[in-house]
Amino acid sequence: MATGTSASESRRTRDAEATQRAILDAAIDAFARSGYDGASTRDIARDAGIDPRLITRYFGSKEALFERAVEETYRHPLMMVPGNNRAVAAALLGDAPMEQAKGLLLTIRSAGSERAVEIMRDHLERHYQRDLADALTGPDPGTRAALLIAVCTGVQMQRNVLGNRALRTSDSDLIVDRLAAALDLIGASDAPAPEGGRST
Known part of the structure; x- marks a missing residue:
């Protein structure tokens, strides 16, 4: 049972990391294309193929997401x-x-x-x-x-x-x-x- 739980947690961790990566990649593209003011979190979420609420969950705000995009690029x-x-x-x-x-x-x-x-x-x-x-x-x-x-x-x-x-x-x-x-x-x-x- 513990092994099954551990595998499930590992899979969730991988899924969360993949989601964060997809959001960040989409944000970098959006900010490079439209700038900070022109890029909306809804557009970023659409491009990443995720629910917009996940941006808040993983990054907190558009501003914090922009900070990560700057660090990355x-x-x-x-x-x-x-x-x-x-x-x-x-x-x-x-x-x-x-x-x-x-x-x-x-x-x-x-x-x-x-x-x-x-x-x-x-x-x-x-x-x-x-x-x-x-x-x-x-x-x-x-x-x-x-x-x-x-x-x-x-x-x-x-x-x-x-x-x-x-x-x-x-x-x-x-x-x-x-x-x-x-x-x-x-x-x-x-x-x-x-x-x-x-x-x-």
Whole structure:
């Protein structure tokens, strides 16, 4: 009897995990397509093939679901590796993995929502900028970390969302070299501090 109960509980756990995954995948697609304000929980539930009440059960709210979608699509471990800038440049100039591409679209199409912008900014600052600043040596690490992230996201957006022809058709090794040099300059420990003083 205990074995049967254990098997039943295991099956329910797997079903719950699959349902949460289906909801999150549908939410990422919806936010990338329509933005935070344009995507409704009813539409997300329909796309996931579930009862809308399950979104509340597993995620609590649309806002919390958006936070999870941001966490899922903003992952970019290469951005957290100071000193490996040629690898970072090569990754940025390659075809973006699907989840990263959706993250860029989610960002663009949710930018009109004040709350969505707060969530995205907070996630970047807490999970990328702060850790990257801690890993950098030399003056003004906070600003340099923010600049590195801005360059990385800007290149990805220009190449993979806007389809900038120069970034897609020029000699790839040359572009990688130049982008890596720019990242090296920003991240260098001997980068000069601004005259106004040091920020953290």
